[in-house]
Amino acid sequence: MLLPNPYSADCPTRQVLDRIADKWTVLVLGLLEAGPRRFNRLRREVEGLSQKMLAQTLRGLERDGLVTRTAFATVPVTVEYALTPLGRTLAAALRPLIDWAEARFGEVAAAQRAYDARDPGRDQAA
Amino acid sequence: MLLPNPYSADCPTRQVLDRIADKWTVLVLGLLEAGPRRFNRLRREVEGLSQKMLAQTLRGLERDGLVTRTAFATVPVTVEYALTPLGRTLAAALRPLIDWAEARFGEVAAAQRAYDARDPGRDQAA
DNA sequence: CGGCATCCGCCCAGATACTG
DNA sequence: CAGTATCTGGGCGGATGCCG
Numbered sequence: 001m002l003l004p005n006p007y008s009a010d011c012p013t014r015q016v017l018d019r020i021a022d023k024w025t026v027l028v029l030g031l032l033e034a035g036p037r038r039f040n041r042l043r044r045e046v047e048g049l050s051q052k053m054l055a056q057t058l059r060g061l062e063r064d065g066l067v068t069r070t071a072f073a074t075v076p077v078t079v080e081y082a083l084t085p086l087g088r089t090l091a092a093a094l095r096p097l098i099d100w101a102e103a104r105f106g107e108v109a110a111a112q113r114a115y116d117a118r119d120p121g122r123d124q125a126a
Numbered sequence: 127m128l129l130p131n132p133y134s135a136d137c138p139t140r141q142v143l144d145r146i147a148d149k150w151t152v153l154v155l156g157l158l159e160a161g162p163r164r165f166n167r168l169r170r171e172v173e174g175l176s177q178k179m180l181a182q183t184l185r186g187l188e189r190d191g192l193v194t195r196t197a198f199a200t201v202p203v204t205v206e207y208a209l210t211p212l213g214r215t216l217a218a219a220l221r222p223l224i225d226w227a228e229a230r231f232g233e234v235a236a237a238q239r240a241y242d243a244r245d246p247g248r249d250q251a252a
Numbered sequence: 253c254g255g256c257a258t259c260c261g262c263c264c265a266g267a268t269a270c271t272g
Numbered sequence: 273c274a275g276t277a278t279c280t281g282g283g284c285g286g287a288t289g290c291c292g
Contacts, residue, residue: 006153006227009173012235016227021149027132039254047135050286055255065237070252076253077292086233093226100219101132101142107212109138111191126196165274176266181275202273203272 019064024049024057026094029083032067033091036082066090145190150175150183152220155209158193159217162208192216 006013019025027046031037037045043054058081061067066087072078083091132139145151153172157163163171169180184207187193192213198204209217 006156006224007172012231013227016231016234017152017223018149020223020227021147021152023144023147026143026147030132046133051255052287053285056285063238063241064234065241066234068250070250071254072252074253077255079254086230086237089230090226093222096219096222097143097146098132100216101139101146104212104215105138105142108142108190108192111212112189115189115191124194124196126198177275178267179265182265197274200273203275205274 019060020094022057022060024053025061026097028054028057028061029066029087029091029094030098032081032083033088036080039079039081042081061087145186146220148183148186150179151187152223154180154183154187155192155213155217155220156224158207158209159214162206165205165207168207187213 005011006017008014024046027049028042031042031045039054039058042058043049043051046054058067058069062069065084067081068084070080070082072080131137132143134140150172153175154168157168157171165180165184168184169175169177172180184193184195188195191210193207194210196206196208198206
C-alpha cells in the first residue's frame with residue numbers, strides 16, 4: 001500500500017481531515033464523548049448550530065461510522081446519538097486540540113490585537 | 127475568569143477552533159512543522175491549494191501569531207514562512223489528529239461503503 | 253420530537269489579470 | 273517570486289413550512 005499522504009488531493013486521509021474541518025464536527029464529537037445525547041439537546045448545547053446543520057453533521061458522522069443513531073418508538077419519537085468505538089478514538093485524538101484552544105486562546109487573541117494595531121504597511125524584513 | 131467554553135458562540139476558543147476548521151490550515155501547519163517554507167513551495171506541496179487561498183490562510187496564521195513571514199531582499203524577492211513557538215505548540219497538538227487520520231482512514235472508508243450499500247429506508251431501532 | 257423539502261441570499265473560492 | 277485586485281458563479285447555510 002502506498003503511504004497515506006494528506007497532501008495528495010485524492011488521498012482518503014484528506015476526506016477525513018475535511019470532515020474534521022467541518023465547523024461543527026469537533027464540537028458535536030466533544031459533547032458525545034461525555035455520553036449519548038438526543039437531537040434537540042445537542043442543538044441547544046451548541047450555540048449557533050442550526051437544526052439543518054446539526055442534522056447534516058450527524059448524518060455525515062453516522063455515514064463515517066463515528067456515531068450511531070438510535071430511534072426509540074416513543075410518542076413523540078426519541079432519537080439518541082452516541083459515539084461508536086471508532087468515534088471514541090477520534091474524540092480522544094481531538095482532545096489535545098481542545099485543550100490547546102482552552103489553554104492558548106489568550107495568546108492568540110493577544111497576537112491578533114498586536115497584529116491589527118501595528119503599522120498597516122510594515123513588513124518583517126531580513 | 128469564566129471557564130473557556132467552546133460551545134458558547136462568543137467564546138474566543140470558538141475562533142480558535144474555527145481557524146483549525148479551515149480546510150487548509152492543518153495541512154500548512156503540518157508542512158511548516160518540518161521547517162520553514164517559501165510561498166510557492168507550500169503551494170506546490172499541497173495539492174489543490176490555490177494561490178489565493180494559500181495567501182489567505184497564511185495571513186490568518188500570521189495574524190494569530192502562529193507563523194512568521196520573513197521577506198528577503200533578493201531579486202526576485204524571497205519570502206519564507208515559519209512556525210512561531212506558539213505555532214509549534216499547536217502543530218504538536220494537531221499531531222494525534224494527523225496520526226489518527228493516517229491510521230484509521232481505512233475504517234472510515236469501509237463504514238462509508240457499508241452505509242451507502244445498505245437499504246436506503248432502514249433505520250436503527252430500539 | 254426529530255426531522256426533510258424548498259427557497260433564497262450571501263459569501264467563498266476559482267479564474268484571470270496585473271504589480272513590485 | 274510573491275503576491276493583490278476584480279469579477280463571477282456555485283454552494284453553503286439560514287429561514288420557513290410541512291410531515292411521521
